[in-house]
Amino acid sequence: EAQVTQNPRYLITVTGKKLTVTCSQNMNHEYMSWYRQDPGLGLRQIYYSMNVEVTDKGDVPEGYKVSRKEKRNFPLILESPSPNQTSLYFCASSPLTGHHTDTQYFGPGTRLTVL
Amino acid sequence: DAKTTQPNSMESNEEEPVHLPCNHSTISGTDYIHWYRQLPSQGPEYVIHGLTSNVNNRMASLAIAEDRKSSTLILHRATLRDAAVYYCILRDYQAGTALIFGKGTTLSVSS
Numbered sequence: 001e002a003q004v005t006q007n008p009r010y011l012i013t014v015t016g017k018k019l020t021v022t023c024s025q026n027m028n029h030e031y032m033s034w035y036r037q038d039p040g041l042g043l044r045q046i047y048y049s050m051n052v053e054v055t056d057k058g059d060v061p062e063g064y065k066v067s068r069k070e071k072r073n074f075p076l077i078l079e080s081p082s083p084n085q086t087s088l089y090f091c092a093s094s095p096l097t098g099h100h101t102d103t104q105y106f107g108p109g110t111r112l113t114v115l
Numbered sequence: 116d117a118k119t120t121q122p123n124s125m126e127s128n129e130e131e132p133v134h135l136p137c138n139h140s141t142i143s144g145t146d147y148i149h150w151y152r153q154l155p156s157q158g159p160e161y162v163i164h165g166l167t168s169n170v171n172n173r174m175a176s177l178a179i180a181e182d183r184k185s186s187t188l189i190l191h192r193a194t195l196r197d198a199a200v201y202y203c204i205l206r207d208y209q210a211g212t213a214l215i216f217g218k219g220t221t222l223s224v225s226s
Contacts (some may be wrong), residue, residue, distance in 0.1 A: 004158075033213075042217060042219070043159070043216035044216075045213055058213070090159070092159075092214075100147045100164065100166070100206075103149075103161040103164070104151075104161065104214055105160075106159045106160065108157060108158055109157070109158050
C-alpha cells in the first residue's frame with residue numbers, strides 16, 4: 001500500500017532534550033516536506049527536500065533541522081526543543097515531474113508536546 | 116501563490132449535495148485549483164484539481180467559473196465521513212511545489 005509513515009505518533013518530552021521524528025514513504029517520491037499545524041495558524045511548511053541531499057527552508061524553519069540521506073526517509077530533528085514547538089507535525093511526499101498531477105500525500109501526523 | 120477565500124464553516128445533512136465555494140480573484144493563467152481535505156485526526160488528503168474545465172472523480176466534482184475567479188467543490192451526496200476541513204489551494208507548477216494552506220472551510224454533516 002502506498003503510504004507515508006511517521007514515528008512516533010505521539011511524543012511528550014521536556015525542554016532541551018533532542019528528538020527526531022521519522023518520516024518514510026514507499027512511493028519513490030522525489031519531493032518530501034514537513035509541516036506543522038497549530039490552531040488558528042493552519043498548516044505551515046517547515047522544511048522541504050527536492051531530492052537526496054537537497055533540502056531547503058520553508059516558512060517556519062527556526063529550531064528545526066532535516067536531512068535527506070536516502071530517497072525514502074526525511075527525518076525532522078529538534079536539537080533543543082522548546083514549548084513553542086508543541087504542535088501537530090505532518091510529513092508529506094510528492095512526485096516531482098513538474099506536471100500538474102503531482103499531488104501530495106500526507107502522513108498521519110505526530111503530536112508533539114514539549115514541557 | 117494567489118490568495119483564496121473560503122467560508123469558515125458550512126453545514127449539511129447526510130445524503131444531500133454540498134457546494135463548497137472558493138474565491139480566487141487574483142488567479143493567474145498558470146494556477147491550477149486544488150482541493151484537499153483533512154478529516155479529524157488525520158493528515159490532509161488530495162480531493163480534486165482542475166485548470167479551466169469542470170472535473171469529476173470518484174470523490175467529488177469541481178466546477179470552475181468561466182473567468183476562473185471562483186470555483187465550487189461539489190460533494191454529490193454528503194456522508195458523515197465527509198465531515199472535514201476543506202482547503203482550496205492554488206498551485207503554479209512552474210513556480211514550485213509548495214502547498215500553501217489557508218484556513219479552509221469546516222464542513223459539518225448531520226444525520
